[in-house]
Amino acid sequence: xxxxxxxxxxxxDLRKRxxxxxxxxxxxxxxxxxxxxxxxxxxxxxxxxxxxxxxxxSDIIYALHQEGFLMLRQDFQxxxxxxxxxxxxxxxxxxxxxxxxxxPDFYEVMFMMKDPMKYLEIHCVDGEWAEGERVFDLLLQxxxxxxxxxxxxxxxxxxxxxxxxxxxxxxxxxxxxxxLRNMMEVVLDTNEQEAMVxxxxxxxxxxxxxxK
Amino acid sequence: xxxxxxxxxxxxDLRKRxxxxxxxxxxxxxxxxxxxxxxxxxxxxxxxxxxxxxxxxSDIIYALHQEGFLMLRQDFQxxxxxxxxxxxxxxxxxxxxxxxxxxPDFYEVMFMMKDPMKYLEIHCVDGEWAEGERVFDLLLQxxxxxxxxxxxxxxxxxxxxxxxxxxxxxxxxxxxxxxLRNMMEVVLDTNEQEAMVxxxxxxxxxxxxxxK
DNA sequence: AAATTTAAAGAACAGTGTTAACCTGTGCAA
DNA sequence: TTGCACAGGTTAACACTGTTCTTTAAATTT
Numbered sequence: 001x002x003x004x005x006x007x008x009x010x011x012x013d014l015r016k017r018x019x020x021x022x023x024x025x026x027x028x029x030x031x032x033x034x035x036x037x038x039x040x041x042x043x044x045x046x047x048x049x050x051x052x053x054x055x056x057x058s059d060i061i062y063a064l065h066q067e068g069f070l071m072l073r074q075d076f077q078x079x080x081x082x083x084x085x086x087x088x089x090x091x092x093x094x095x096x097x098x099x100x101x102x103x104p105d106f107y108e109v110m111f112m113m114k115d116p117m118k119y120l121e122i123h124c125v126d127g128e129w130a131e132g133e134r135v136f137d138l139l140l141q142x143x144x145x146x147x148x149x150x151x152x153x154x155x156x157x158x159x160x161x162x163x164x165x166x167x168x169x170x171x172x173x174x175x176x177x178x179x180l181r182n183m184m185e186v187v188l189d190t191n192e193q194e195a196m197v198x199x200x201x202x203x204x205x206x207x208x209x210x211x212k
Numbered sequence: 213x214x215x216x217x218x219x220x221x222x223x224x225d226l227r228k229r230x231x232x233x234x235x236x237x238x239x240x241x242x243x244x245x246x247x248x249x250x251x252x253x254x255x256x257x258x259x260x261x262x263x264x265x266x267x268x269x270s271d272i273i274y275a276l277h278q279e280g281f282l283m284l285r286q287d288f289q290x291x292x293x294x295x296x297x298x299x300x301x302x303x304x305x306x307x308x309x310x311x312x313x314x315x316p317d318f319y320e321v322m323f324m325m326k327d328p329m330k331y332l333e334i335h336c337v338d339g340e341w342a343e344g345e346r347v348f349d350l351l352l353q354x355x356x357x358x359x360x361x362x363x364x365x366x367x368x369x370x371x372x373x374x375x376x377x378x379x380x381x382x383x384x385x386x387x388x389x390x391x392l393r394n395m396m397e398v399v400l401d402t403n404e405q406e407a408m409v410x411x412x413x414x415x416x417x418x419x420x421x422x423x424k
Numbered sequence: 425a426a427a428t429t430t431a432a433a434g435a436a437c438a439g440t441g442t443t444a445a446c447c448t449g450t451g452c453a454a
Numbered sequence: 455t456t457g458c459a460c461a462g463g464t465t466a467a468c469a470c471t472g473t474t475c476t477t478t479a480a481a482t483t484t
Contacts, residue, residue: 049433051473129398174377178329186344200374203375257464263443269441
């Protein structure tokens with residue numbers, strides 16, 4: 001049935017077009033400005049049509065959430081080739097920071113907003129955050145490798161991983177939310193927060209080096 | 213003019229009652245559920261009356277933002293008596309974490325939401341985030357004291373402070389947003405994230421100890 | 425050709441922040 | 455005492471939001 005195929009393909013196509021329109025609005029105008037009606041206007045369909053392809057708005061932003069994780073994993077992939085575990089760990093940290101700073105909107109959806117996490121709790125069985133798990137596993141494995149090289153002696157792998165994640169996430173989220181910027185303007189009157197993020201990261205790396 | 217006084221006092225009173233109603237809704241139902249109309253219903257006034265006392269909604273949430281910083285500073289105050297700078301630093305970190313975990317809604321407004329920061333940019337001259345500055349100064353001074361005791365040798369005070377802030381903020385925000393919870397459920401099937409926050413904090417403290 | 429399924433749209437509901445226009449009672453000067 | 459200005463408060467309305475119910479129109483199947 002070639003007709004059936006073409007129809008389902010067309011349907012998948014529209015589903016994709018909705019997501020593309022949502023992403024366009026999302027990255028240009030931010031989450032606040034991304035409404036169902038504006039998405040509909042973008043693809044020249046009725047707002048209600050969107051509900052034939054996505055359950056609700058949180059379903060769409062969850063799709064973006066997943067797309068963000070795909071991007072992040074693709075950024076991470078080449079780093080897995082780095083042989084030295086510790087250098088790999090540093091590279092992961094740097095890469096994570098760069099991702100957050102170059103895609104602040106995606107970072108917000110992926111790691112800061114409550115909505116996508118609530119979506120998981122409601123729609124999935126329980127905590128089926130596969131995308132997050134995959135990325136975290138990369139971190140876990142790298143830290144395990146570091147421990148075999150003598151780093152993080154006597155420390156629990158998971159605890160080290162959560163702490164490391166918190167540190168880089170803390171920098172990213174303070175950057176994305178604008179809190180770092182405001183603090184910088186007050187403490188030292190500069191708005192070169194990018195430089196400060198890098199410097200703070202280096203301080204963290206300095207701490208890690210002491211564990212060997 | 214006793215009458216004039218009573219009137220202005222009554223006006224101040226209503227301004228306070230609006231904020232109290234907003235806070236009540238805020239802590240019981242979260243930010244999302246705190247609407248102008250619901251606040252008005254709570255104080256049994258018309259929604260438009262609120263606009264006679266607050267410029268707009270962001271003005272109200274900024275007031276809550278400030279109130280949160282007042283609470284945090286009050287929590288911090290007794291810690292300033294701790295003589296040992298390093299013990300004081302640890303106490304500040306613990307206190308910050310506890311604040312975020314016991315008042316997640318306030319923490320969100322104070323350190324995670326973009327709105328209050330944007331309010332500052334628009335309404336004030338430029339970066340007049342006095343409340344944040346005060347708290348950060350406490351951290352800065354404590355780290356300076358630590359450095360005199362031999363900690364953080366060869367490191368920049370501000371960079372150390374930003375890094376420390378990022379680390380505890382990272383833990384808090386992952387906790388508040390629910391991301392830590394979801395990750396915990398996947399990696400190790402437990403939802404005792406409070407314990408994990410504490411453990412990750414101890415790992416961080418362990419790092420800091422190595423700088424001496 | 426008739427019946428049925430399907431995609432899309434229209435209208436509407438309940439909610440949001442916010443503004444302009446309109447009362448309505450109080451205080452004061454003529 | 456009358457007229458007036460002004461404060462505090464409300465009503466109605468605008469322009470949005472996400473979402474659902476009902477309806478239309480086209481395509482497919484019988």
